[in-house]
Amino acid sequence: MMDRMIKVLCAVKYILLVFLLVFIVVLMRGDKISDAPIETVTEAVTKATDMTDLSPADNRTVRRLYGINANDYDAVSLYVSDSNMKVEEVLIVKLKDVSQADGVESAVGSRVDAQLRSFEGYGPEQSRLLEDHVLDTQGNYILFIVSGQAQAADRAFRDSL
Amino acid sequence: MIFSSVFFIFVFLPITLLLYFAVPKPGKNVVLLICSLIFYAWGEPVYIVLMVFSIIYNYISGIEIDHHRTQGKRGRMRFVFWLTVGVNLGILMFFKYYGFLMENVNYILPFDIPYRELSLPVGISFYTFQTLSYIIDVYKDKVSVQKNLINFGTYIAMFPQLIAGPIVRYADIEKQLDERRITLSGFGNGIAWFLRGLGKKVLLANNIGMAYDAIAALPQGEMSVLSAWVGCAAYAFQIYFDFSGYSDMAIGLGKMFGFEFMRNFDYPYISKSITEFWRRWHISLGTWFREYVYIPLGGNRAGTAKSVRNIFIVWFLTGLWHGAAWNFIFWGLYYGVLLLLEKYVMQGVLEKIPNVVKHIYTMFFVLIGWVLFFSPGMGEAVSYIGTMFGIGANGLADSAGIYYLYNYALLIILSVICSVPLTYKKFNRFVFSGSRGRTAIAMGAYLAIFILSVAYLVNATYNPFLYFRF
Structure with a gap:
């Protein structure tokens, strides 16, 4: 009786192992890691959007606006608007490890919430742009963009990876 | 979550x-x-x-x-x-x-x-x-x-x-x-552990972590010797309060459900040797490696050569356990070397020198160890350590270093106070040797930690957990 039960349990174990292998294969297909340098990705994104009022920002601005430390990532590229009355922004993060994605996504979420609160009530155009933002995670790359051409920029982002 | x-x-x-x-x-x-x-x-x-x-x-x-x-x-x-x-x-x-x-x-x-x-x-x-x-x-x-x-x-x-x-x-x-027995006092004790951990994490680790992040974000060559040391000390406090705070919360939650987990930290920064530091830091990991790797390999019973080999294996694995990067492996081996030196070379010397010197010696090597730990790679670690000793630094002290030291002085002092057992011992003596009024004050202190922590959590966006990536 016990021998039979052990055989059944043993069979369950091997089925589980096969299931684990299938699970890993499915995961491997979904999580793309890109070797593209951030400069190439940034160039593709900035070409696809209107960058007239945007200027590159340093690591301190990254920390001030998003609460993240740029040195923790492989590379970070941030463009912010020259005027406080504009909300256009481009953030590209190349992660060291895809497990960092959650942290960046949550930092972007907080940034969007803070901006929405700032423009709530008197900046309908800015609020609309913020609500239509694109936050796209593709493997080890994350794009956050607030722009009238956000969708086009996102397509360029994906193509560049 | x-x-x-x-x-x-x-x-x-x-x-x-x-x-x-x-x-x-x-x-x-x-x-x-x-x-x-x-x-x-x-x-x-x-x-x-x-x-x-x-x-x-x-x-x-x-x-x-x-x-x-x-x-x-x-x-x-x-x-x-x-x-x-x-x-x-x-x-x-x-x-x-x-x-x-x-x-x-x-x-x-x-x-x-x-x-x-x-x-x-x-x-x-x-x-x-x-x-x-x-x-x-x-x-x-x-x-x-x-x-x-x-x-x-x-x-x-x-x-x-x-x-x-x-x-x-x-x-x-x-x-x-x-x-398991679930008692009201056990449950209350669990809440106290949880709140202490929450306070360590939210009030101390998150805030002192901002000093480290700000200094780490300084471009190469713009960091003075003072900034480098302040940044490193800030990280040392951040990782201690972050990880021990999380462990305290875990122990507290366990108590609420009737479980008793082992203590994971025992005031590591009061250590007077590296060996003592590792008896007090991440105790559950050290115990695991001792029980399941070091002792099965023969421990220190199979002669000096094998003992040295076993220590290196354990510390190589300890480093690797912390992360898939060379700096973690070097960090582990660095401690392996220090522990071997203490075991075979410095034992007699350490016994003779005054406690204060032993403490400075320990903290010096622990801080250097944290540079290996927090740096993105070995190149960056070497460069940061160089800056700490003036190589490639922006002078001995610059306005940024003085600014960070001045702004975070109170938090650093508070961190030092909360890193030593004396504070908690005095608090416990105050609460348990007195009248009901004292207990009310203690409860008020815990309530204050809770309210302050929640206030920080509601407002702050910066709330990472360093040990999640392990």
Whole structure:
């Protein structure tokens, strides 16, 4: 009786192992890691959007606006608007490890919430742009963009990876 | 989901406690298991599959190993044991080290092999070590096999210690899975542990961490010697309060549910040697490596050469456990070398020098160790250490360094006070040797920690957990 039960349990174990292998294969297909340098990705994104009022920002601005430390990532590229009355922004993060994605996504979420609160009530155009933002995670790359051409920029982002 | 979040404190924990205390005794582990799986799935909806696999696979393996032993089939038992160890380590290696391995292979080869790195399942290093402790102890017949899947699942997935420890050995918790006493004073004690941990994490670690982040973000060549030391000290406090705070919260939550977990930190920064530091820092990890690697390899009983080899193996693995990067491996080996020096060369010297010098010596090497730990790579670590000693630094002290030291002076002093046992001892003596009024003051202090922490949590966006990436 016990021998039979052990055989059944043993069979369950091997089925589980096969299931684990299938699970890993499915995961491997979904999580793309890109070797593209951030400069190439940034160039593709900035070409696809209107960058007239945007200027590159340093690591301190990254920390001030998003609460993240740029040195923790492989590379970070941030463009912010020259005027406080504009909300256009481009953030590209190349992660060291895809497990960092959650942290960046949550930092972007907080940034969007803070901006929405700032423009709530008197900046309908800015609020609309913020609500239509694109936050796209593709493997080890994350794009956050607030722009009238956000969708086009996102397509360029994906193509560049 | 993290403990230091408004959702956990005000929604998840109260609902879980309510359900836990509402159901009769036989249902308590069921509630704990289901809530733990929800807790894990909240942040890792995909990797919950891996967790469930690990529970069922190891549960069956334990039964198989025990069965083959009772049947006298030693060969079969050994096969199942090594296969299970291989599967557990294989999963850990694949999800944690595959990318690192491929990166190094590609570095050596003249061409690049394309690879896809997977995200790290949260807590995989912790729960893999827990399952291994069970399988090894069952194999060695040190513990009885667990035939109740709910109890076994509760041991592996229990949310208080699931994602950042302490690493609870099965032998330490075996009896509590079946029988544990939940008392009002135990519950209250658990709340106090949780609040102390929350305060450490939210009020101290998060705030002092901002100083480290600001200094680490300074461009190369713009950091003075003073800034480098302030940044390194800030990180030392951040990682201590972050990790020990999380451990305290885990221990406190365990107490609320009637469990007793081992203490994970014992004021490591008061240590007077590196050996003592590692007896006080991440105690559950050190205990695990001693029990399951160092002693099985022969420990220090097989002669000096083998003892040295064993120490290096343990510290290489300790470094690697912390992360798939060379700087973690060097960090581990760095401690291996220091511990060997203390054991074989400096023992006589250390005994003779005054305590204050021993303390300075320990903290000096611990701080240098943290540079290896927090740096993104070995190049950056060497450069940062160089800056600490004036090589490539922007002078001895600049306005930025003075600014950070001045602005964070109060927090640094508070961090020092909270890093020594005297503060807590005095607090305990004050509370327990006095009248009811004193107890009310103590409760007021805990309430103040709670209110301040929640206020910070509601407003602050900066709330990372450093040990989640391990």
